[in-house]
Amino acid sequence: MNSTATKHRIVVVGGGAGGLELATRLGDTLGRRGRAEITLIDKNRTHVWKPKLHEIAAGSMDLSAHEVDYLAQAHWHHFRFRIGEMIALDRQRREVRVAPYRDAEGREVTPDRVFGYDTLVLALGSQSNDFGTPGVGEHALKLESKADAQRFHARMVNACIRAHAQGTPLRPEQLHVAIIGAGATGVELAAELHRTTREVVAFGLDRVDADKDIQVNLIEAADRVLPALPPRMSQATEDLLRKLGVLVHTSAKVAAVRADGVQLADGRVLPAELVVWAAGVKAADFLKDLAGLETNRSNQLLVKPSLQTTRDDDIFVIGDCAACAWPEANGGKGGFVPPRAQAAHQQASHVAAQIKRRLANKPMKAYRYRDFGSLVSLGEFSTVGNMMGGLIGGSLMIEGAFARLMYVSLYKMHELALHGFPKMALDTLARLITRRTEPHVKLH
Template identity: 80%
Template sequence: MSGTRNNPAGRHRVVIVGGGAGGLELATRLGDTLGNRGRAEITLIDRNRTHVWKPKLHEIAAGSMDMSAHEVGYLAQAHWHHFRWRVGAMVGLDRARREVLVAPYVDDEGQQVTAQRVFGYDTLVVSIGSLSNDFGTPGVAEHAMKLETAADAQRFRTRVINACIRAHAQATPLRPEQLKVAIIGAGATGVELAAELHRTTREMVAFGLDRVDADKDIRVSVIEAAPRVLPALPERLSQATESLLTKLGVEVHTHAIVAEVLPGGVRLADGRLLPAELVVWAAGVKAPDFLKNIAGLETNRTNQLVVKPTLQTSRDDDVFAIGDCAACAWPQADHGKGGMVPPRAQAAHQQASHMVKQIGLRLAGKPLRPYRYRDFGSLVSLGEFSTVGNMMGGLIGGSLMVEGLFARTMYLSLYKMHELALHGFAKVALDTLARLIVRRTEPHVKLH
């Protein structure tokens, strides 16, 4: 077990950086089991004030989910579950002194709220998630939006609403790129966003924007470099999804490599130009750049921290990593393929549960146990139109393909599992009931 150097209180200090799916679940469970009993001091550091489950960002972006009904305030969560939340972004690490350096926090008006701070730790867990990887494609930073945070999703939704209002109000004909959305990347995020946008934009214009013809004027296209959409899913489900998107009017471009993002569209490597007023980059995944070789820790080519089977980083047993920012091996014996644990919410959830046990073992001075990823498959929601996926992939040695209502139920259950880990059954049940009641009295699409 690590010591308590520079720790006058004498309690084991667990610092968790990143309050995403894995980090917030871990802080909550450790607070309930260790913090509540005074056995450890649990601190969660995140630059945001609220948490939103990342797989829900496409719904916020499309306007089909009201973020205020689903976000979790870190300060209240910390108070109720016996851990501390501190606002700020990790910018440095001193492994010798076992200290995390956190940048000053500045508000939207440019006012400094907190100064630069240092937090000592005995166990550090890095859980800062992932970002989109634009592979250095020209024009992405200047002209494309990404769905990496709740703020990104809200900004995109506002731009969609403004685009519809602008088109309704203007006296001149629509420009070629107006009311056209290009989504680069046909993985889960891209496909889910395209399906949600098809429905919500039509509901939006139905609220009085009658000079916009949704079927004629609004166009959504999905651009994918691979031969098919949803390349991670079985081919039959991929084909079924593409057929549904095409039926909805979504233009699907496969074998299409983006050469450049322009102010008014996307230029492909074969020379084609796809006009678009809004461009979303939803392809590729990497860990934040500042992690690359931070404090001498080993990272891979996508900036992920390389970890042992125990989830300890390869060069420091006091530093752990979980979730999308961790490069965790997935042994061939577990699923017949080998490789790395995929960056999915279910992996972060499992690793958070495993870390609760690991920290208990550290406090008891016992050997740590290896983590084994259990693949429960992948599910992709196409909004009200369908849900597709493969279940229990690595557990049964194959894929059980599911579609329709059963798949939709399983998809919703993943989010409920996350909510249960944070709040318990009583609060989740009451919140779910409240949302159902409110949904009957308000528009099904967020209009502001």
């Protein structure tokens, strides 16, 4: 790039759905024309759409066919990528500090660095909230990153191979999975596991009886699965899960996670070799003490209607780490924009427009969240959802092929924002062809 002395410096921290879409959009407009220098910072080398993590964990999606290389994306779309994890912010000097990046062997790849900015966008996403439940850190897996999903999948496949190879009867917890949290992630993972575990066993592991030995438990503290969604949608989902053989436990609070299973508050113990924590959402802990910016109890940064932070107009926040008011929520009682991919997509588009207005010295416009409903994939069995949720009260429920098409379209919209139509179409075609020549489940 040319000298940056007169260019507006835009730094985007976090390469998730919102952050990467924003950096790409800004690069294709401001970066390409030399009007600004855009830098994306993320602690990973590649991006994967977070709603796909349950498919990676279950083995129904090949990660290599869907991950986006940050360096390549930056090169093609006129922005810079710098690897590292943000650890501090100096608002007076307008600088972001990034920790040294180390490889798998612990060797330093990049040193401690500082990046200056004129406009900063924080898109740091969210993480699971275990509410201090004993044993979660030691014995439970989470699905917060592609590494988490790959770790779960490897353990699942190894568990099946181990059960096949051993000559003694299975332990009570062996080949049992406990998923804590029946939100979208927990429900989708339960449905995917029902199919993929049986496909893994079908590849020669004939000493394992899938129907008898493999058991998936779905645990939810609320009185129904998908508690944030309409009751009709919850009931349809629970009915299908039970038909698949998933054991659904509602009104079940977890007291502790043990090495051999999950202990409930009522004293029951559910044996499980693999435990996944998929309950609760919060922003990263370090945000609550970040340079005096205002946060809520979930560590989300409070923002104005423009998505600028309440205490610094040079900083925008998008995605799951933003506490953005939504007056229409809860039947007009008000609330916050939910942590969904559609919200991150909308906010990325809004902030891209506001940064252009900022460069032109025009006033900011307010962001308004548009709720297009919710969709939950139950693998190849079904998809359920409600269209235009917040606009018509969530009364239009959809199921089956049409709902599945809408679910797939959400991911295609994300790919379209990152790559444009030609590459999105070619990538889709290539995956369809490859799927006909390979197992439909990842076996390693």
